[in-house]
Amino acid sequence: GLQSDEFWHNAYFKDQKGRLYFGGQNGFNAFYPDSIKSNPFIPKIVFTDLKIFNKSVKIDEKVNGDIIISKSITQTSEIVLSHRNNIFTIEFAALHFTQPLKNKYLYKLEGFDEDWVEKSADRHFASYTNLPAGDYIFKVKASNNDGVWNEEGVSLKILITPPFWATWWFRLLTIGFIIIAVIVFYQKRTYNIKQRNKELEHKVQERTHELADERNLLKTLINIIPDHIYVKDKFSRFILNNKSHLHLLGATKQEDVIGKTDKDIFPAEFSEKYYDDEKMIIQTGQSQINKEEIVKDLTDNRQYYVSATKVRFMNSKGDVEGIVGISHDITDRKEFEEDLKQAKIDADLANLYKSEFLANMSHEIRTPMNGVIGMTELASDMAINKQQKEYLMFAKQSAESLLDILNDILDFSKIEAGKLELEIDDFNLRKVVENAASSMIIQAHTKGLELMSEVKTNVPVAVQGDSGRLRQIIINLIGNAIKFTESGEIVVRVELNDTSKQNGSDSIGFHFSVSDTGIGIPKNKLTKIFESFSQADNSTTRKYGGTGLGLSISQALAELMGGKIWVESEVGKGSTFHFTARFKPGQLKDEDTIQHAKINYKGFRVLIVDDNNTNCIILKDMMEIWGFNTTIARNGEKALNELYKATVEEKLFDIILLDYQMPEMDGFELAKKIRANAKWKNVRIFIMSSISEKGSIQKSKRIGIDYYLNKPVRQAELYTTITTTLGKTQNKKIKKEKNQTADKAVTTLKILLVEDNIINQKVAANSLKKWGHEVTVANDGVEAMELFNNHDFDLIFMDIQMPNMDGIEATKKIRDAGNSKSDIPIIAMTAHAMKGDRERFLDAGM
Missing domain, CATH: 2.60.40.10 (Immunoglobulins)
Known part of the structure; x- marks a missing residue:
C-alpha cells in the first residue's frame, strides 16, 4: 500500500521498465501503472x-x-x-x-x-x-x-x-351530435327561408301591383299636366312623351315619335339649337334651367315662348342614360312683360313730361311770386302810411303762402315718384333748431304766442345729415302749432333718443318734439292727419287753410332720416308732435362751435325774470351749464323783492335776464326801476323780446339796458353776449373774424346780374344797390358774356332759364375761358327745384 497520502510536488521518476516512483514525507512508493485494473462491476x-x-x-x-x-x-x-x-x-x-x-x-x-x-x-x-x-x-x-x-x-x-x-367514444358522440344539430338547424333554416321566400314572393306581388298602380297614376298625372314633359336617351331620341308634348309634336300616340330626334320633327332653325343644348348637357352634366325658347306647335303651326328645363339622368351604375325635359308655355307672360316694358316706357315718358311741367310751372310761378314779394319789401321801406304798409304786408304774406303751397306740391311730387333724396353735410344741430324757431317768431308774436326752443345739454350738436330737410320738418310742425293755437306757448325740444345705440350702428338717434297749447286733435283723427291732402276735420281746412300735405311730407322726410313721426293730443289742451331721426357724428366749423366748456362762471349770480314757466326752466338749464347760480322771478314785483333781498345779504346779481312782455309791469318799466337804484348800477340787464318794435333798441339803450336779445333766445347768442359783458371772451379768433366779416359786409362789390325777367331785375338790383353795391344787368347769357369779357366783376348772379343762351351754358363758357377772371364766384338764381337740378348747376361750375 501507499506509505502516505501526501506527496511532494514533481517528486516522481519513471524507469526504463515503466515503473513509476514518487516520493513523500515518509519515503517513496513505486508501482507499474499498466498493472492497475478498472472496477468491472456492473451496477x-x-x-x-x-x-x-x-x-x-x-x-x-x-x-x-x-x-x-x-x-x-x-x-x-x-x-x-x-x-x-x-x-x-x-x-x-x-x-x-x-x-x-x-x-x-x-x-x-x-x-x-x-x-x-x-x-x-x-x-x-x-x-x-x-x-x-x-x-x-x-x-x-x-x-x-x-x-x-x-x-x-x-x-x-x-x-x-x-x-x-x-376519448374516442366521446368524440364520436360529439361528431354525431353536431351532425344531428346541423341537420336540425338546416331543416329549420330552410323551413324559415322557404316561409320567408313565400312572404317575399307575396310582397313582391303586392309591390309589383303597387308599382303598376303608381306607374299608372304617374302616367295619368304626367298626361294631364299641360306642360310638355319628355324623356330622351343619350342620343337625344325620344323614349317617353306626355300627351301635351305629343300634341306639340303633331303625334297622336307614343309609337309615332319613339326613336326620333328633334331633327326628324322640327325645322332646322329650331332643332339644331335643341340638339346642341342637349349634347352639351349630356357631356358636361350642367343642367339647363328655365331657358326661354321659341317652339313651333306642329299641330297648328303656331309659334310661342316656353321656359325649358333639361337635366341629365343616370342609372344606378352612374352611367348616363339620357335627358329629362319639361317646358312651360310662357307666351302670356312674355306678352305681359312686353306690355309692362311699354307701360314703363310710357310711364317714364309721362314722368319726364310731369317733371318738365313741374319744373316749368315752378319757374313760371316762382318768378312772378318772387317779384311780388321783392316789390312789396321794397315798397315797405318807402315813406308810406300805416294802412298802406299793412296792405303790403298782407300782399307779401299771400305771396309767401302761395310759394309754400308750391313747395309742398313739388316735394309731394318727388316723394310720390320716389325721387326725394337727402343732401348730407356737416351741420350744427342746435343752430338749425334755434334758427328754425327764430324764423317763425313773427308769426307766433302776431298771435301773441310764446315760442321757445330747448336742446338738451347731453345732445351732441356736431352731426352729419340734411339740415335743410330737418329744418323743413321743424318749421312745418311749428307752423301747424301756430295755426291751431290761439293762446299760450309753443315749445321745440330736442333730446337723445333712448335707442340711440342700436345694432352697433355708428349713427346717433335724436328725438324731436313740438308741443303747443292749441285746440288739440280727436283720438280717432290722430292717424288720418298724416295722410296726403288730409286734415283732422274739413272745417279746419276752411278755417285755418292749408293743403294737407305738410305732415305727409314731414312723415316721408322723417322716414328718410331713419326715424318716424307721431302725435299725442288731447282736445282742448293741445298737441305734441314727435319725430325721430338718425345722424352720424360730424365736424363743425370754428364759428359754429361754442367754447363754453373752457369758461366757468361759478360764483356769478343771474336773476331770470319771465312770466312764462317753460321759458324760465329753459334759461335756467342753459345758464347753469356755464356755472351760474340762478334765481327765478315770475313778474316785476317779485324781481324787485329778489333784488332787495340780494342787497341785504350782500349777494348782488351780476346779470338780469328780463322778459319784455309781462303783465302788470313790463320789462322796460322794471329796467327803469332797477337803474333808478344806485346800488344796482353795476348789474347787467339783458332784455328779451319776441317782437322788434321800431326804436326798441334805442329805447333800451336810453333806459340803461345792456343788450337786446330776440326770442327765442339762442344759446350761442346768449353765450357771446355774456362773455362780452363779463369780459371773459377767450376766443379772440371768433371776434376777429366777426370784425373782418363786418368790414367785408360794407365793402362795395361790382356785381353782374344776369336775369331776363324785368321785375326780378328790378327787385334784385334795387336790393343790392340798397346794400351799397354796384350792379350791372344783362338780359341773357349772350349779353353776360360780352359784359364779362369787357369788364371786371367781383360776383355774378346767374339766372338759369333765359333766351338766346341760358345760365348753364354761359357759366360753362366763363369757366372755359381759362383767364384770370374764370374763377369768379357765380351764384345760380332759379325757380327749378326738381331732382338733379342742383347737381346740374354745380357741375356747370356754379
Whole structure:
C-alpha cells in the first residue's frame, strides 16, 4: 500500500521498465501503472420512489380517486395515470457504493423524449408535467465510478389515460351530435327561408301591383299636366312623351315619335339649337334651367315662348342614360312683360313730361311770386302810411303762402315718384333748431304766442345729415302749432333718443318734439292727419287753410332720416308732435362751435325774470351749464323783492335776464326801476323780446339796458353776449373774424346780374344797390358774356332759364375761358327745384 497520502510536488521518476516512483514525507512508493485494473462491476438499477404533485405515492393509496401502485415501485413494471395525475416524478438509483458520487445516469421517456437525458449522482430523478394521453416507457441506464455502464438498464411502462372529452367514444358522440344539430338547424333554416321566400314572393306581388298602380297614376298625372314633359336617351331620341308634348309634336300616340330626334320633327332653325343644348348637357352634366325658347306647335303651326328645363339622368351604375325635359308655355307672360316694358316706357315718358311741367310751372310761378314779394319789401321801406304798409304786408304774406303751397306740391311730387333724396353735410344741430324757431317768431308774436326752443345739454350738436330737410320738418310742425293755437306757448325740444345705440350702428338717434297749447286733435283723427291732402276735420281746412300735405311730407322726410313721426293730443289742451331721426357724428366749423366748456362762471349770480314757466326752466338749464347760480322771478314785483333781498345779504346779481312782455309791469318799466337804484348800477340787464318794435333798441339803450336779445333766445347768442359783458371772451379768433366779416359786409362789390325777367331785375338790383353795391344787368347769357369779357366783376348772379343762351351754358363758357377772371364766384338764381337740378348747376361750375 501507499506509505502516505501526501506527496511532494514533481517528486516522481519513471524507469526504463515503466515503473513509476514518487516520493513523500515518509519515503517513496513505486508501482507499474499498466498493472492497475478498472472496477468491472456492473451496477444494478432500481426505481426507488414515485411522486405525484411532488408527493410520494404509497402502496394502494388513492390519489385524486385513483390507486396508482398496489406494490412497491421497485417491483412495479407498469403504472396507469389519469389526466388528473399526469404531473409526476420518478426516482432511481444504481446499487454500487464504491465512490457512489461518481455514478452516472441516463434516462429517456419513449414516446416523449427524443434523446437520453444525463443526470449526475446527486440528481437521480426525472419529472414530467401535463403529458398527453398515451402509452410511454420510462428507461434508465447507469454506470459505476469507473464508467462501466449497465446498458440493459431498467424500464417502467406508463399509461396516461385521457379525460372523457378526449376519448374516442366521446368524440364520436360529439361528431354525431353536431351532425344531428346541423341537420336540425338546416331543416329549420330552410323551413324559415322557404316561409320567408313565400312572404317575399307575396310582397313582391303586392309591390309589383303597387308599382303598376303608381306607374299608372304617374302616367295619368304626367298626361294631364299641360306642360310638355319628355324623356330622351343619350342620343337625344325620344323614349317617353306626355300627351301635351305629343300634341306639340303633331303625334297622336307614343309609337309615332319613339326613336326620333328633334331633327326628324322640327325645322332646322329650331332643332339644331335643341340638339346642341342637349349634347352639351349630356357631356358636361350642367343642367339647363328655365331657358326661354321659341317652339313651333306642329299641330297648328303656331309659334310661342316656353321656359325649358333639361337635366341629365343616370342609372344606378352612374352611367348616363339620357335627358329629362319639361317646358312651360310662357307666351302670356312674355306678352305681359312686353306690355309692362311699354307701360314703363310710357310711364317714364309721362314722368319726364310731369317733371318738365313741374319744373316749368315752378319757374313760371316762382318768378312772378318772387317779384311780388321783392316789390312789396321794397315798397315797405318807402315813406308810406300805416294802412298802406299793412296792405303790403298782407300782399307779401299771400305771396309767401302761395310759394309754400308750391313747395309742398313739388316735394309731394318727388316723394310720390320716389325721387326725394337727402343732401348730407356737416351741420350744427342746435343752430338749425334755434334758427328754425327764430324764423317763425313773427308769426307766433302776431298771435301773441310764446315760442321757445330747448336742446338738451347731453345732445351732441356736431352731426352729419340734411339740415335743410330737418329744418323743413321743424318749421312745418311749428307752423301747424301756430295755426291751431290761439293762446299760450309753443315749445321745440330736442333730446337723445333712448335707442340711440342700436345694432352697433355708428349713427346717433335724436328725438324731436313740438308741443303747443292749441285746440288739440280727436283720438280717432290722430292717424288720418298724416295722410296726403288730409286734415283732422274739413272745417279746419276752411278755417285755418292749408293743403294737407305738410305732415305727409314731414312723415316721408322723417322716414328718410331713419326715424318716424307721431302725435299725442288731447282736445282742448293741445298737441305734441314727435319725430325721430338718425345722424352720424360730424365736424363743425370754428364759428359754429361754442367754447363754453373752457369758461366757468361759478360764483356769478343771474336773476331770470319771465312770466312764462317753460321759458324760465329753459334759461335756467342753459345758464347753469356755464356755472351760474340762478334765481327765478315770475313778474316785476317779485324781481324787485329778489333784488332787495340780494342787497341785504350782500349777494348782488351780476346779470338780469328780463322778459319784455309781462303783465302788470313790463320789462322796460322794471329796467327803469332797477337803474333808478344806485346800488344796482353795476348789474347787467339783458332784455328779451319776441317782437322788434321800431326804436326798441334805442329805447333800451336810453333806459340803461345792456343788450337786446330776440326770442327765442339762442344759446350761442346768449353765450357771446355774456362773455362780452363779463369780459371773459377767450376766443379772440371768433371776434376777429366777426370784425373782418363786418368790414367785408360794407365793402362795395361790382356785381353782374344776369336775369331776363324785368321785375326780378328790378327787385334784385334795387336790393343790392340798397346794400351799397354796384350792379350791372344783362338780359341773357349772350349779353353776360360780352359784359364779362369787357369788364371786371367781383360776383355774378346767374339766372338759369333765359333766351338766346341760358345760365348753364354761359357759366360753362366763363369757366372755359381759362383767364384770370374764370374763377369768379357765380351764384345760380332759379325757380327749378326738381331732382338733379342742383347737381346740374354745380357741375356747370356754379
